[in-house]
Amino acid sequence: MELTRRPRRLRTDGIRPLVRETEVTAADLIAPVFVDATTDERQPIESMPGHERVPVEEAVARVEEIRETGVEAVIVFGIPDSKDDRGTRAWADDGVVQEATRRITDETDAYVITDVCLCEYTSHGHCGVLTSDASERLEAVRSSGTIEHDDEDPALTVENDDTLDLLGKIATSHAAAGADMVAPSGMIDGMVGAIRESLDAAGHENVPIMSYAAKYESAFYGPFRDAADGAPSFGDRRHYQMDPANAREATREVTLDVEQGADVLMIKPALPYLDVVSTVRQEYDHPVAAYNVSGEYAMLHAAADRGWLDLEAVAYESLLSIKRAGADLILTYFAEDVARRL
Ligand code: PBG
16 A cells, blocks of 8 residues: 555644644633622632622732733623622722722733623522513512413513613713723613714723624533523523624624624633634634633633543643634633743
């Protein structure tokens, strides 16, 4: 047999680095930070080993720890001191994200991105204002403790257009506090355009928007919802987040965000949706971000704890795969661990 094509020729140790197509660097990574207005002490997040909710006073110290690993960008999530039906603490000037952002941007050189959503701030845990129908259902939950909600039409839960005004206020308050970039995550129709308009009207035309452009209604967000105390108190998010079965729909979603002025396009989750990352990479010129979510992190930790996987190796391989699929930026709970070893 005459074998002339031998791909193994390029796999010797000397040449592997020269022909490597993909690289992960600390500059690609964005580390999530949870700031909690209800605590004076750092609180470990059980289902996300190595991560904590920190009080506002510790936000700068937390960000410095991240920067020491070489990661320069953070995304800030807030747990407010109180919640109400409209999530008013989300756009308060003295809100948890606003206070933390002010300190972080005053005292560090980190690039600060803020998550713009209502679910951590509303007493019902949905990502927007409830419709009157949904409010009635909420009252029923509150008075009886339970509700038969699964047969209700979920499209009626969140009032889309009333929510847009609130998202604009939140984003503007974050920018006023010094946020370098805002990242709307609610999957509310028109959110990017509404936020762009509010930011521009307030003189923040240079603050970019990283849209959670194709965000799926995923079961991989479980640990995050514990961490950020943002689980819906009734129903679920399937009426605003995307159906995991749909890939072509992602293109339509992303196109809308591009038309409304999104600067960076995010796909979320990452690993189970690499087909979507790849398609968005091919179809748009914009920077593409992927969110390697809490469940993707927790499952590797759980398996490593049992001795079933090598944590360092699978964490790195995960991030490499997300980049190979086409992501330029990766939001990941592994940011510090991976960056430290690069
Ligand atoms: C808020 C938000 C969520 C996540 C990021 N922003 C939760 C959700 O949509 O339920 C999930 C992040 C993760 O799981 O790591 N809307």
